[in-house]
Amino acid sequence: MSPAHLSVAPPYHLARTLQSGQCFRWTVSAHQARGIVDGTVAVVTQGPRGLAVCWDGPRRRLAMLRSHLGADQPLAEIERTLAIDPVLRRLLPQTSGIALMRQDPWECLVSYVVSAFNNIPKISLSIGRLARCFGGPIANGAHDSSFPSAARLPEASLARLRTCALGYRAPYVRALARHVAAGDVDLDVIARWPLDDARAALLALPGVGEKVADCVLLFAYGWGEAFPVDVWVQRAVERWYFQGRTMTARAIRAWARDRFGPLAGYAQQHVFAGARRLKIRPV
DNA sequence: ATCCAGGACAAGT
């Protein structure tokens, strides 16, 4: 592997970004992060001058890796704007530096379909097993595999899919793969569609509701207006912005988009991180 | 052992 350098502007925080729950195939240890991007192993370390990267992918793909990590975003200016909000200003000292990743749409889509009524460690387990069972081997990867394309899954038996700890979601994942492989939706094409059109296309897929659609729009397609409302965000927003009054997820989504505009996705990340840090629980 | 987890879905108000 040839080491390379990627510049990043403060307050970008690699570990906080990778551990914010956006992605499920990166592992962060003491002083380095290891992940699989574009079928290639990447080992990244954050130092005072930027990111040191070890990976054997083509050099011209480094810009893609930088984008994947969200290291190309003007976080200083973004967080300065977010800090106008009193709630976010209180959270930011603990959550500053979280960037929005630009993940592969297909892997992101499967990840969040699997996320339904699940927990983060087990989502990681399932996504890792899907790669192991159905993906291709990686040259330099110790025991890693690339994430399987949609074309690899339609013929899989439900029994073998269930070995990935998918449970009742196994039929969803296979049906989803069949739709994508059949071309009912082109995940690369809708990347260039307007937000509402792309959301509608995602919502038409099996296993994709409003929350999952927003996650893909935000973490894969880069739509900052998206504001995924899960149980953590719902509780935190109700408590911190609405005096504990119960709200529907749809109402929260509309409120967030109106309040934060194109920075709604960043606001969501800080609320989510803050809620988990403080272990916000239902009353 | 019992409970819960980044929800989607269908059926009922």
Added chain:
DNA sequence: ACTTGTCATGGA
């Protein structure tokens, strides 16, 4: 449109 019950599985 909003509310409720249901859905495998692994970890605490």
